[in-house]
Amino acid sequence: MxxxxxxxxxxxxxxxxxxxxxxxxxxxxxxxxxxxSSLIDSVFPIxxxxxxxxxxxxxxxxxxxxxxxxxxxxxAFQVWDNFVAAYLCGKVEMSTDRDLRNAAFxxxxxxxFAYFNQNNVGYIHARVMSDTGKIGVMVAWRMMDIVWNGSxxxxxxxxxxxxxxxxxxxxxxxxxxxxxxxxxxxxxxIVLNRHIREINSKITGNFNEGITGAKAIKTLVVxxxxxxxxEKETENFRRKxxxxxxxxxxxxxxxxxxxxxxxxxxxxxxxxxxxxxxxxIGTLSVFLSYALGLMEPIQNVIVSFSELIAVQVNVxxxxxxxxxxxxxxxxxxxxxxxxxxxxPKKENWEPLIGDxxxxxxxxxxxxxxxxxxxxxxxxxxxxxxxxxxGETGAGKSTLVNxxxxxxxPTKGYVLIDGRDAAERSQLWLHSNIGYVLQTPHLFSGTxxxxxxxxxxxxxxxxxxxxxxxxxxxxxxxxMDKGLxxxxxEDGGMLSTGEKQLLSFARAILADPKILVLDxxxxxxxxxxxxxxxxxxxxxxRGRTSFVIAHRLSTIVDADIILxxxxxxxxxxxxxxxLMEKKGYYYELFTRQFEEMSTLSALExx
Numbered sequence: 001m002x003x004x005x006x007x008x009x010x011x012x013x014x015x016x017x018x019x020x021x022x023x024x025x026x027x028x029x030x031x032x033x034x035x036x037s038s039l040i041d042s043v044f045p046i047x048x049x050x051x052x053x054x055x056x057x058x059x060x061x062x063x064x065x066x067x068x069x070x071x072x073x074x075x076a077f078q079v080w081d082n083f084v085a086a087y088l089c090g091k092v093e094m095s096t097d098r099d100l101r102n103a104a105f106x107x108x109x110x111x112x113f114a115y116f117n118q119n120n121v122g123y124i125h126a127r128v129m130s131d132t133g134k135i136g137v138m139v140a141w142r143m144m145d146i147v148w149n150g151s152x153x154x155x156x157x158x159x160x161x162x163x164x165x166x167x168x169x170x171x172x173x174x175x176x177x178x179x180x181x182x183x184x185x186x187x188x189x190i191v192l193n194r195h196i197r198e199i200n201s202k203i204t205g206n207f208n209e210g211i212t213g214a215k216a217i218k219t220l221v222v223x224x225x226x227x228x229x230x231e232k233e234t235e236n237f238r239r240k241x242x243x244x245x246x247x248x249x250x251x252x253x254x255x256x257x258x259x260x261x262x263x264x265x266x267x268x269x270x271x272x273x274x275x276x277x278x279x280x281i282g283t284l285s286v287f288l289s290y291a292l293g294l295m296e297p298i299q300n301v302i303v304s305f306s307e308l309i310a311v312q313v314n315v316x317x318x319x320x321x322x323x324x325x326x327x328x329x330x331x332x333x334x335x336x337x338x339x340x341x342x343x344p345k346k347e348n349w350e351p352l353i354g355d356x357x358x359x360x361x362x363x364x365x366x367x368x369x370x371x372x373x374x375x376x377x378x379x380x381x382x383x384x385x386x387x388x389x390g391e392t393g394a395g396k397s398t399l400v401n402x403x404x405x406x407x408x409p410t411k412g413y414v415l416i417d418g419r420d421a422a423e424r425s426q427l428w429l430h431s432n433i434g435y436v437l438q439t440p441h442l443f444s445g446t447x448x449x450x451x452x453x454x455x456x457x458x459x460x461x462x463x464x465x466x467x468x469x470x471x472x473x474x475x476x477x478x479m480d481k482g483l484x485x486x487x488x489e490d491g492g493m494l495s496t497g498e499k500q501l502l503s504f505a506r507a508i509l510a511d512p513k514i515l516v517l518d519x520x521x522x523x524x525x526x527x528x529x530x531x532x533x534x535x536x537x538x539x540x541r542g543r544t545s546f547v548i549a550h551r552l553s554t555i556v557d558a559d560i561i562l563x564x565x566x567x568x569x570x571x572x573x574x575x576x577x578l579m580e581k582k583g584y585y586y587e588l589f590t591r592q593f594e595e596m597s598t599l600s601a602l603e604x605x
Contacts, residue, residue, distance in 0.1 A: 016315060019099045020139055023092050027143070030092070033085040034147040040078045042155035045289035047071055049282035057281065089140040097136035104128045104321055110341055112328040113406040114366040127321045131314040138311040145304040149297040156290050156297075163283055167273065170265040171291050178258045178295050182302040185251035190306060192244040199237045206230050255295050262291035327366055328408045330425050338425035350424075352432040353417045354382035354513045354544035356403055361412035363402060371410070372398050372567045380560075382513075385540055387547045387555035388562045389588065395567035396548045400516050403546065405429055434512030438519040438548075440503035442491030447476055448483040450491075450502060454510035466509040469539065472501035508539050515545040552589045561585065 020027075047067075055064060105128055108115075116124075160168035210217065210226055217226055270284045330340065339345035357380065363373040372395060380386055388396045401407045402414050405426050414421045421429060434454070442450050451463050460483060467473040475498050479485035491499040507515065517536065533554055536547075549555045556575040563571035563578065563585045571578055571585050578585040 016100075016135070016139075016319065019103060020096055023095060023139075026088050026092055027139075030085055030088045030140075030144055031147050033081050033088070034144050035151045037078060037081045037085065038148045038152035039155055040074060040081070041152055042159055042290075043074070045286040046159070047074075048289065049280075049286045052282035052285055053280050085144065089144050093136040093140035096139050097132050100132040100135060100318065101128055104132065104318065106342065107322055107324075110329070111324065111326045113401065114327045115324065117365075118367055124321075127318055131318045134311050134314045135318065138308060138315075142304050142308050142311070145300055146308070149300040149304070152297050153294065153301065156294055160287065160290055163286060164273070164279055167266065167270055167279070167287055170269050171262050171287070171294065174258055174262050174265075175294075175298060178255065178298050179302065181254045181258065182251075182299050185247055185254070186303055186306050188247050189244060189251070190310065192240060192247065196237065196240050196244060199233060199240060203230070203233045203237060206233060255299050259292055259295045262294065263288060266291045328405055328426065331422070334423065334425055338428055340425070341427055344425070344427050349428050349431075350417075352428070352513045355415075355417050356380040356514070356544055357415040357418075358399075358402070359413045359415060361402065361409045361414060363398065363407070363410045365407070370567070373409075373569070375412070376569065378562075378572075380544060382544055383542050384559045385545045385547065385557070386560050386562065387549055387558035388564060389549050389552055389555065389585070390564035391588070392550070396564050397518065398564075398567065399562065399569075400518065400546050400548065403514070404433055404435070404516065431510075432513045433516060434507030434510055434514070435516045436500070436504045436507050436518060440491070440496070440499040442487050442494070442499055442502060444487070444489050446481075446484050446486055447479070447502065450487060451483075451506045451509055454506040454508075458509055462509060463505075466505040467502075469508055470501050470504045472498070472505050475501060513543060515540055515543050517545065517547045517549075519548050519550050552592050563588075 051067065055061060055067075108124065108128070157168070157172065160171060206226070206229060210230065217223055266284070266287045270279070270287055273279055274281060274284050330338070337345065337348050339348075358373075358376050358378040361373050361376045362371055363376075364371045386399075388399060390396050402409060405414075405421055408422070416424070416429065443453065448460070448463060451466065452458050455462070463483060464473060464476075467476055476482055476485070487493055487499075487502070491502070494502070504517075536554075537557075540547075547555055547558065555561060558575065560572060561575060561578055562569050563583075565584060571581070571583055573581070579589065
């Protein structure tokens with residue numbers, strides 16, 4: 001399920017309306033304040049005209065007090081106007097940014113595993129963080145820039161035409177030329193800046209790889225190659241940045257030149273008609289102010305429109321994410337009865353017993369073409385221990401993913417306690433499943449906080465009991481602050497084995513009716529593994545459990561063993577039954593036993 005397949009009209013702008021509609025009254029006020037501010041800015045030269053014609057020209061100060069007071073009042077009003085407009089812009093930007101990020105993040109929580117399989121972390125992160133930020137700026141500041149600059153240009157042109165039509169035309173005739181110059185350079189700068197951002201992303205990626213992969217780099221002795229790649233990208237970045245700077249300098253110079261030409265024309269023609277008495281010196285000063293100040297707003301309007309167009313890509317990408325539907329979702333009837341992920345109706349949740357049945361299940365992954373399961377049937381009574389074995393990459397997690405409703409069957413049904421799993425909410429099912437991943441994940445925070453994700457109201461005694469059950473109590477006791485010890489980002493302050501033990505304890509603490517162990521002992525030493533095996537026997541007693549195992553010696557007591565090869569189940573039975581068949585399982589077990597025997601002999605020697 002890739003959100004690039006979702007089609008939305010008008011760059012997805014209609015999808016933004018629900019997130020900005022409550023701010024529309026504020027946006028309207030912003031627009032009105034922007035128009036008023038631009039009008040005041042265009043009127044200030046008229047104040048100068050009045051002062052020149054009535055005070056300087058007549059060599060008198062009569063009426064100066066009233067003029068100054070009016071000028072100060074208008075200036076004070078504009079300061080207040082600009083302050084309120086800027087405050088409202090910032091508020092709308094941050095509020096829109098927050099609402100879009102919350103909506104995107106919440107929507108991600110409801111998407112199935114298929115979405116995350118097909119879209120990498122960097123892509124998703126950019127949608128939630130970068131795109132939302134740019135949209136917030138667009139809704140507030142870019143729109144305000146267009147309103148202010150656009151209304152200022154209109155006001156100035158109107159003022160000039162009203163004061164002197166012929167002199168105004170000398171300035172207005174330069175406007176199309178200025179527009180063409182701005183559009184030319186803006187197009188080049190957009191392309192260059194896009195290249196610069198792409199190169200910068202590569203540099204960031206290389207830098208990150210150089211740090212996170214430092215150990216591999218040193219052991220492979222490829223420092224010179226990594227350095228060469230990094231220097232190549234930084235040189236490319238420098239070259240493109242210099243090119244962008246040169247174009248920006250030409251751009252600025254061209255606009256300055258247009259302002260100078262406009263000023264020269266006004267001085268030339270205005271000076272002549274002033275000497276002829278057609279206009280006064282005050283009117284000439286107004287034209288000089290407008291000639292100097294007109295080109296920059298024209299530049300700003302075009303730049304703002306260019307940025308507005310560029311942001312449509314961000315709008316489209318974000319709205320595609322928000323429009324992406326999950327491959328696995330609850331029906332409206334189920335949500336009505338059981339609630340959804342964020343508003344559960346736990347009073348309607350039935351107790352889960354733990355009976356699981358696959359009934360005529362066929363399945364292929366959303367991004368795959370070949371059926372992994374075809375007309376598969378299996379009954380797993382409550383309390384049954386199911387082991388799933390096979391070589392690395394054989395597809396051992398498929399059954400577990402179906403039980404957990406991370407994916408839905410292509411055909412057939414997965415029954416939980418005799419009912420189709422789709423007839424009850426995902427949250428109800430997930431709340432009754434304990435899942436220990438092969439690659440454990442811990443959240444930033446303390447040991448206590450991490451374990452309470454399994455049971456928010458767990459007491460310290462319950463936490464320590466769960467830790468002791470998986471032989472992790474000693475690990476926590478060695479930490480400086482015990483349960484209050486910080487585990488670091490993603491458990492970075494702990495070893496992989498320690499993280500796995502804590503994640504195991506977290507799953508046990510929730511007292512799940514169905515327990516899934518996805519190679520849960522893969523990163524644990526042999527001594528600890530033996531203790532864990534005893535703990536597994538204890539915690540799986542009375543629970544339905546699915547154990548994905550790489551070390552076959554750990555699942556010989558399983559009630560049923562499913563053997564997976566090339567994504568398909570090719571054998572099933574108990575350990576004894578499978579060994580008697582002398583099929584694929586027999587080969588796997590015998591080969592692994594010989595490898596372990598050889599390793600033990602070498603260690604003993």
